[in-house]
Amino acid sequence: MHLVYPLVLAVLLFGIGLYGVIARRNAILVLMSIELMLNAVNINLVAFDMYLRDTLHAGQALTLFVITIAAAEIGLGLAIVLMVFRNRATTDIPELRELAEHKEGSV
Amino acid sequence: MNLAVAEHGFLSPTGAEIAFVLIGLVVLGSALLVVTTRQVVHAALWLVVTLGGLAAEYLLLTAEFIAWVQVLIYVGAVVVLLLFGLMLTKAPIGYSEPPDSAARIPAAVVALGATATLLTVIVDAFRTAYLHLGDDTVGSTEVTGQSLFKVWVLPFEVLSVLLLAALIGAIVLSRSRSRAHSGRKD
Numbered sequence: 499m500h501l502v503y504p505l506v507l508a509v510l511l512f513g514i515g516l517y518g519v520i521a522r523r524n525a526i527l528v529l530m531s532i533e534l535m536l537n538a539v540n541i542n543l544v545a546f547d548m549y550l551r552d553t554l555h556a557g558q559a560l561t562l563f564v565i566t567i568a569a570a571e572i573g574l575g576l577a578i579v580l581m582v583f584r585n586r587a588t589t590d591i592p593e594l595r596e597l598a599e600h601k602e603g604s605v
Numbered sequence: 606m607n608l609a610v611a612e613h614g615f616l617s618p619t620g621a622e623i624a625f626v627l628i629g630l631v632v633l634g635s636a637l638l639v640v641t642t643r644q645v646v647h648a649a650l651w652l653v654v655t656l657g658g659l660a661a662e663y664l665l666l667t668a669e670f671i672a673w674v675q676v677l678i679y680v681g682a683v684v685v686l687l688l689f690g691l692m693l694t695k696a697p698i699g700y701s702e703p704p705d706s707a708a709r710i711p712a713a714v715v716a717l718g719a720t721a722t723l724l725t726v727i728v729d730a731f732r733t734a735y736l737h738l739g740d741d742t743v744g745s746t747e748v749t750g751q752s753l754f755k756v757w758v759l760p761f762e763v764l765s766v767l768l769l770a771a772l773i774g775a776i777v778l779s780r781s782r783s784r785a786h787s788g789r790k791d
Contacts, residue, residue, distance in 0.1 A: 499736045500735055503626060504625070504736075511633065511636055512719075513636055514636045517712050518640030523708075524696065529687065530652050537656065557750055559761075561668075565678050570654075573771055574771050574775050578778060581778055592708070595694065
């Protein structure tokens, strides 16, 4: 298999995830887009592990670590989103502007 | 490397390459739906299709153990967690609010720019690289497990401590509201 197939798939998936992170309003949908980006990185790691014939299998070990950290990240992220929802009754990211610098006249 | 290209042209793809591209198209299509659909629960379900397709891609890359871990942890645990999160934040089952049209166009510009840059660099650098997937023992559970517990033991154990810390942190964050309530009552 040509190496460019997995690499191009990873780049396109990363781009889609990047779009989702910036454009989505719901915080949970942003977390989903982050998962897409992490998965794009995992494809790269596995493909290069196979390509370089790494005797230590660093790519596959790192992929497992990334999957584990993604699970931890999604757990913590959801806990934070739930707390924000309890305090603010919204998960809409553009509405969470408490810490923003207010221009004169607005608010 | 040029010999490899002469041997394996882009115009005569192997069966694994055809399967990889077809499943890749499914993955990319469902990923696009994840970031564009206006029904939030459907986005989570399209995420299942994306992650399952990626597990199939790992199998085609002969990374067998990673594929099953992907199915177990991502499709099994992460998506269920996300659905729980959607449920607990009382997300509308029908239409969600329309996405911010102001952020949409800059987001598309940034994503397209990043994708185009990365694509140019990667295609230029790895045009001639060829992945020999002759033996399928490289990604088997036995090989992965041996390297994980022979070479990567320390990071593995540190990671389990990190996972425990994240677990406790998530529990504390989710419980803090009720404690604040009882504290206010006192």
